[in-house]
Amino acid sequence: MSIDLKTIKHISKLARISVDEQRAEKLAGDLNSIFDFIEKLNELKTDNIEPLTSIAETTLKLRSDEVKSKNIREQIIKNSPQDNEDYFVVPKVIE
């Protein structure tokens, strides 16, 4: 298989990472060599194998649905690149 520039553009859009032409070419080369290596898995027949879903093989513990941290708005906002003390601020979304 081969990952072309169109595919790179598509993935970069899905991943929300802008990629210019030069980097797109480099990425295509890298990804192709990585996927060549990954294709080795096709040697294995896995039709009747159950996929692994959890490594721990224990059932997840349940807990009661209680609020543990209250009034931490300040802490949550503290590291934001831009805020107005109550909310995160982002570029205008609605015209």
Next chain:
Amino acid sequence: MSDITKQSLTELVENIKNKKLSSTDVTKAFIDRSEKSEKLNAYITNDFTSALDKAKKFDQKPNFDFKLPGIPMAVKDLFCTKNIKTTAGSKILNNFIPTYESTVTENIWNEGAILLGKLNCDEFAMGSSNETSFFGNVQSPIDKNLVPGGSSGGSASAVAGQLTPVTIGTDTGGSIRQPASFTGIVGLKPTYGSCSRYGIVAFASSLDQAGPMAQNVKDCALLHEVISSYDPKDSTSIDFKRNHYGKELTNNIKGKKIGIPKEYRVDGMPKEIEDLWQKGIQYIKDCGAETIDISLPNTSYALPTYYIVAPAEASSNLARYDGVKYGFRAKGENLIDMYEKTRSEGFGAEVQRRIMIGTYVLSSGYYDAYYLKAQKVRKLIKNDFDEAYKKVDAILTPSTPSSAFKIGEKTNDPVSMYLNDIFTVPVNLAGLPGISIPAGHDSKGYPLGLQIIGKAFDEQNILNIAYAMEEKINFKNKITDWWIK
């Protein structure tokens, strides 16, 4: 005492308890050496002033019941530390100051230890050479041209270079064991679910584990005893009875059965590694244990599986870095443009590469072919270990297929970089514990490590085997202090 930084953790604890040394003496010594060691680039952030204050406070009112009484310690910069910058080696977190503490580091401070600073690592722990860090590469105390390994490269360099008595790293595909092997120290990757992941910057959630790195096995066991705990804040933390790993450590491994997997004899592996492995087998026998040839037939599929599973999980985990809630933000013409520029400028090349792989294998039309296939193969790899453990108590392999490589040697070839983790990755995929111990030197004088892989939750057993072998190996790390002169 001029040789404080040469002492092991066990000796330091002993000397502080016997009042031969104060916490201030010890803290000062490690700060002095750390300050003289800037060339190694092992630290991203130091907290020396506050460390000295804490040491003085400890000495005024010492508590010798602690397991780490007044012991200074630097930790990998992947652990969130309250009010201390935590970067994960990335530009995107360059200004991030957590408002909470990771459970693992909290356990350490609760036993009396004192934070020295935050250690360099590959960006988001993605790398095998500590060359992907936004804060520059780390140099190895072994030789200035060598990488220390990665991703816990700053941690390995700091322990081997005696900038900290012990440390903690994280291991997703080998990130504790490989750098430990490259720098001649001991590193343990615990069973998945043994150490809480709460407050650790996430890379691949089904693989990530925190673990201790130390000069010797006893120190490693002692630190593991402190960090391993059940934590309701991590839904995959497992509530099992934990040992007193340090106290219960024994070199009596008579009658243990150790498996030698033939599939780890890979093409192109240097003879020196094979010889080291054979020596390891002999040491095992000298300790009164037995070796048995075993097969882990799907070993060669582990790395391709890992390079689907880990990037897939990373692409989801790293979706949170959007320039809105915390971290770096680039200017954009609109919201989407802001996201795309933030992530393009904030993430380094290797992280972007892995997000792209992960996004691709999870994208519509490819999920079954890649992700589902990988989860099936992962099951086969785990079955291999389950089958082997019907016959043996533990498994012995080399830690890495070569000794440390040179800075810049593999940066242009991602696949050859990935191949470095060929012996460590299967352990993460199966959720098992593995420990790397220094076992010899190659012809260039660089350290080589052996790995002991255990059954799930059987850390005590592999620590015991490592302890017994360590005594026979009698390894001496060749640290010349090249960076200090």
